[in-house]
Structure formats: structure tokens, C-alpha cells
Amino acid sequence: MAARVVLVAGFTHHDVADELWRASPESSLVRHDLSSLAEGVVRRWADGRLTVLELAHGCVSCTLRLDLVPLLEGLDGRVIVQLDPMLEPEAVCFALSETEVEIEAVVTVVDTATWLDDATSADSLADRGMRAAEGDERMVAQVVVGQTEFADALVLTGPGDPVLTAVLDRLSPDAPRQQLSELDVHALLAAIPADARRGEIDDGFGSLLYGRPSLEPAHGVSVVHFTDRRPFHPMRLHNCIDVLLDGVVRVRGRVWVASQPDAALWLESAGGGLRVGNLGPWEGDRDQELVVITRSADAAEIAAALRSALVTDEELGLITELDFADPFADWHEEEMEL
Known part of the structure; x- marks a missing residue:
């Protein structure tokens, strides 16, 4: 029987993965610490046991390919995976898409005190001392927005303000939400819609209005x-x-x-x-x-x-006759190992 995985993401440290694990006693709990990844070191806790991995090339893709994916392929039943704050769940789901591992849900923790500022920040991960490897040029906003946009359910660290609520209503409209102080993990997972993404990777050619976001403005959003x-x-x-x-x-x-x-x-x-x-x-x-x-x-x-x-x-x-100057000809997403 293949593993059924609940991924817990978020740019802030939290106890949501522990709550999910305690609510499902038969499950396994896996954590990754990538804070030393640039030095080729990954720390992984699986059911309380620490394993220190030394990678010849410290990068996120190596961590997924050489550790997390084979680990999950060797487990069965429900597995709660707490992702390092710098990890985006979509990348993890992409790495697992060719395996038998089932993504049961992606749960993202939103720090209501900092999320809006982070989501519109011009800071890079390097500016925060958080980049995963030498070539990691991702922005903080890219990570926090990606973690939230890809979520099937959200856990908020506090009540948040109307602007944050309006953004979340449009960024992740179908994801049920609970506050951390009132977390009922069974109710949260049960509230995830049947047609939720659950780790499915979009090829970019479908409709981009995920869920049913309101197109009416609210609180400046x-x-x-x-x-x-x-x-x-x-x-x-x-x-x-x-x-x-x-x-x-x-x-x-x-x-x-x-x-x-x-x-x-x-x-x-x-x-x-x-x-x-x-x-x-x-x-x-x-x-x-x-x-x-x-x-x-x-x-x-x-x-x-x-x-x-x-x-x-x-x-x-005249489109077939015109010679357009094209700044997009050489400007593309760089292929880099993160």
C-alpha cells in the first residue's frame, strides 16, 4: 500500500504537523531542516529519529530526489511531512508525481502578522539568509505566495485583517481555513472540497481562475x-x-x-x-x-x-512582414538547481 501524504508548508515555524500527527496516531511524522543545505547537509527527523545526510551537491532537487522521494516510496499509511520553510509544496508534488505516493492534502500555515508584507516584499531568500544553495535566487514573495496558492487548506496564526482575508479569498478561494488557536485537524481535512488540487500539477493551459474567486474589489484588493x-x-x-x-x-x-x-x-x-x-x-x-x-x-x-x-x-x-524587437527572446526562467 502506497503512502498517503499530508504536506505541511509555511514560512514560519509552527506545530501544525505535530497536531496532525497527534490526531492520527497511526501516522508517521517526517521533518526536514535545510538550514545547512548550502554546505551539503540535510537533517531529517522521521518518527523521532534524526538522520544527518551529506549530499555531494547541496540543493533542493537533490534533497527531494535522493532523500524525501525514496523515503516516502518506502512507507505506507498516512505520513505527515513538515516541509522546511524554504520549500514550496508544488516542487515536492512535482517530484512525487511519477511515484505511487498519494498526496492527501497540502496544508499551509499563514503567519497573519507578516504574510502580506512578505507577499509584496522585494527581498530575496538570500537577503533573509535563507537561500537553499549558491544559485538560489528566489524571492521571499515567490515562496510565501506559492505555499499559499497551492494549499488545499490554510491554518492562520491569528485572525488577520480584512485586507489579508480579501487576498486569501482570491488567491486560494476554496481552501478551508482555521485559526491555529482553534485548530481541529479532523474538521479541517474533512472540509477540503472533493475537487481540491491535492498536489496535482497544472500544465498552464487550463483556466487560471482556480476555485471561484470573487472578481469584485474588496478592501483595496x-x-x-x-x-x-x-x-x-x-x-x-x-x-x-x-x-x-x-x-x-x-x-x-x-x-x-x-x-x-x-x-x-x-x-x-x-x-x-x-x-x-x-x-x-x-x-x-x-x-x-x-x-x-x-x-x-x-x-x-x-x-x-x-x-x-x-x-x-x-x-x-502586417504581422508576417514586421521585424519585432523581442526582449523576451533571451529573457526566460533560468534553468537552475535549487
Whole structure:
């Protein structure tokens, strides 16, 4: 029988994994400490036993491939895995996607005192002394937003304020929430919807409005859902990037630029960090879609900036003859081991 895994993520130290373990006495508890990963050392606790691993190349992908994945493949029953604060659950689920391990749920702990500031921060993990390896250039915002966005359920360290609530309503709308002080783990897991993600990896070509987020503004928080059937002018899109960063919590989406007609580009940002990647060829119509969750930015200004970056009717008529300068030709998400 394959393991059924509950991943517990969060950018703050907490006892949620212990609560889940105590509520399920037959389960196993696994913890990872990656604070010394840059030196090639990983500490892992499994059911109270400490194992110190020395890796020839200290990186997150090596930790997953050489330790966590084989460990979970050798277990059965429910396993509670407390992830190190620098780990994003999506990366773990991707590593487990080719195994028989079942992801029962992803539970993320949200520190209500710091989450909003972290989610819009321009700090890198290196700035906080937390990067996993020499080449780890991830932003704090990328980690905290990714941990929350991918969650099936949320545990809040406190009541939070209306702005945080409005952001969570739009970032992870279907995830049930409980406060840490009132945590009932059985009720929390039972409240996860039947159609929750549960570790499933999205290929980027489906709808990007996960769950049923409200598109109405609340407490200064808005959702911009941008779609169009014509491509972006690459330079004009590049020039409006700053509008997608200031006062914005999250941007995710696939875009079509006129200079790369066959490529579905992936644009993603959190806080002050932006990544551009390539999803591969379009699967049918070039149905580009961007979802922007703002904290304080003007949603109408963002929508107008994106609209103005599209090619004009005249440019569209000459699209096969025009030679576009393309800042996205060499700007892509770097392949690096974290």
C-alpha cells in the first residue's frame, strides 16, 4: 500500500504537523531542516529519529530526489511531512508525481502578522539568509505566495485583517481555513472540497481562475482577469511590466507575443520578482490569459496597460512582414538547481 501524504508548508515555524500527527496516531511524522543545505547537509527527523545526510551537491532537487522521494516510496499509511520553510509544496508534488505516493492534502500555515508584507516584499531568500544553495535566487514573495496558492487548506496564526482575508479569498478561494488557536485537524481535512488540487500539477493551459474567486474589489484588493485573442507587441508588453509589480500580490498567465507566434510564454510574478518561461507550443487556439491579484494597485490601470500593449489592427495586418524587437527572446526562467 502506497503512502498517503499530508504536506505541511509555511514560512514560519509552527506545530501544525505535530497536531496532525497527534490526531492520527497511526501516522508517521517526517521533518526536514535545510538550514545547512548550502554546505551539503540535510537533517531529517522521521518518527523521532534524526538522520544527518551529506549530499555531494547541496540543493533542493537533490534533497527531494535522493532523500524525501525514496523515503516516502518506502512507507505506507498516512505520513505527515513538515516541509522546511524554504520549500514550496508544488516542487515536492512535482517530484512525487511519477511515484505511487498519494498526496492527501497540502496544508499551509499563514503567519497573519507578516504574510502580506512578505507577499509584496522585494527581498530575496538570500537577503533573509535563507537561500537553499549558491544559485538560489528566489524571492521571499515567490515562496510565501506559492505555499499559499497551492494549499488545499490554510491554518492562520491569528485572525488577520480584512485586507489579508480579501487576498486569501482570491488567491486560494476554496481552501478551508482555521485559526491555529482553534485548530481541529479532523474538521479541517474533512472540509477540503472533493475537487481540491491535492498536489496535482497544472500544465498552464487550463483556466487560471482556480476555485471561484470573487472578481469584485474588496478592501483595496482586486482581481484583473485579462484575456484576448490578439498577440502582445513584445516591446510594449516589456515596457508595462512595472505596472504588474507595484502593489501586486500575484500575476500568473500564458501570453502570446507577436515575435514568437508558436510559443506559449508563461509569465509569473510575486512581490518584486518576475519570471518568464516557455510552456511549449500552443495547444490549439492562442488563448492567452493573465490573472493579476492586487493589494493596492489600480486594477483599471493594469487592465488598460495590458490592453495598450496588444498589437494594433495595422500591426496585425502586417504581422508576417514586421521585424519585432523581442526582449523576451533571451529573457526566460533560468534553468537552475535549487
